[in-house]
Amino acid sequence: MSKTPSPVPDLNRNRLPTLFETLSRRTLPPVDLFSFYIYMRDQQRSVDYLDFWLDVAQHMSLCRHFVRDLRRSVLVSTPEPGDSQRSSAILQSLGDMSHHAGPSMFASEKEKDQDAQMSAFLREARPDQDRPDRPGFHDSPQSSNGPRPRPSPGISSASRDITSDSHSPAHTVARNDIRASAEKILYTFLLPGAEREIILPGSITQDVTTAIEEYARDDPEVFDVAKDYVFQAMERDAFPGFLRMKALGNLIPASLIMRLIIGLLAMFGGFWAAFVLIFLNETRITRLWLILPFTLGVYFLASYQYSLDPILALVGYSEYTPFNFSRIREPYIRKLLTQRAIMVLAVTLLIDAALCVLFILVPGKRL
Structure with missing residues (x-):
């Protein structure tokens, strides 16, 4: 079982970096994430794909931060009967979930299992208006069922601060933050006519739209297929040119x-x-x-x-x-x-x- 590399750059790397290492901030200038962002913006003219990837990675980080907070609260509290015992067991089995968001082909079996359990937990434990006292959840001002009003698409959080460490949110994450993050990604990048629409196969876009709007899902697995598709597209079409220019x-x-x-x-x-x-x-x-x-x-x-x-x-x-x-x-x-x-x-x-x-x-x- 492979261990996830540290986010600290590998100064002993005697080769060109991979796209995953660049996106995970394990490289230094001139092949760092900031330089790749500038290349995608100015040369490739497809920075929306990179912003989509970074926003999905940020969404995964929000979910992990939220679940880690719940896990800590469950470990110090007495589980209640019914679903709470099951949820407590899932939370305790997840571990620290400290690995970086990345394409599924680079994840170890342990990481895949942790991500699958986290997504299953988030799908099963959606906040409901009729259960505001559910242990470990923040109150939600609106139901998770049914489509939400579309937020106004804005500048990606990744593009506002490309060098920040998005894997450690500084504030407590509410469940509504996760839902808002999933909707923002959908309405900014995926829906036809979106301000920063990226071109994906229609089946992928339809599956993500149905999952979020009809099934009220906001777990990270919703974006897995789209995320892997975008990663492979950048790896095939953009990253080789970036390495030629910078390396x-x-x-x-x-x-x-x-x-x-x-x-x-x-x-x-x-x-x-x-x-x-x-x-x-x-x-x-x-x-x-x-x-x-x-x-x-x-x-x-x-x-x-x-x-x-x-x-x-x-x-x-x-x-x-x-x-x-x-x-x-x-x-x-x-x-x-x-x-x-x-x-x-x-x-x-x-x-x-x-x-x-x-x-x-x-x-x-x-x-």
Whole structure:
């Protein structure tokens, strides 16, 4: 039985991180969750999928926090007959539930069993108006049966504070908070015409809608299929491009276009000046100035070709938004970028030297 990895980043990881490690905040810049969020927002244009995943993870955290509070209260109280004894037994068997929310394919058997028991407990023990004295539950101002009025979709809690630790809510969680969280996810991301609707297979959307609106479910299992589908979509379509940008390069597309333009202008200026100096029969000493435009042009074109600024990489910086840089703190990424930076510099120097030698040493001829 595997043990869930610690949320503390693994500094000894001698490989590229996985998507699950990034989403679980076990990685460091430039492959951390914040950088992935910026990539999904600015490059992939599909940040709603990531917000959906993070909101579902937050919903799971609320459920665990709620059940942990109930478990502590049950352990210090005397169980009552009937359903309360059954609920107490389920709560006591759940354990601390300290693992991170993730796709079902990465969960251990113990974690799957705990999540299934928690969902079963939440389905069985819905708060009812006719039972306000049910032990361990917060009072509910409205019945759980039947559809709720739709809340106004707002900015995702994950996007408001992408770096916060959502696994430890600071306040006591009421059952209504869980219900409101499930409805917010449904009405913000899943229903047709929602403000931030994500495209899922119709059967998945219909199953989630029916479970929440008709069966008044708010347990985490409601979103399991949708969550796994979104995870696999991000892992297949978005994460490889993110790793290519951040693990093999340190520049964003806007910066690359700017470097391409500057590089082409510098090369044009270098070739123009070289031919002018040659046909004016200027001395080789004068033609040494050609080193400047050729070096600048080759450097910027190489940066564009490899999506890497070698000097920035050697000093340990990566660009995440235009003209904003962060330190490269992931050790394996730092080593990988350093090796690529040395290679890019070698290519730059070789091409630059060849151009300079050719246009400086060629004999001049005045026309």
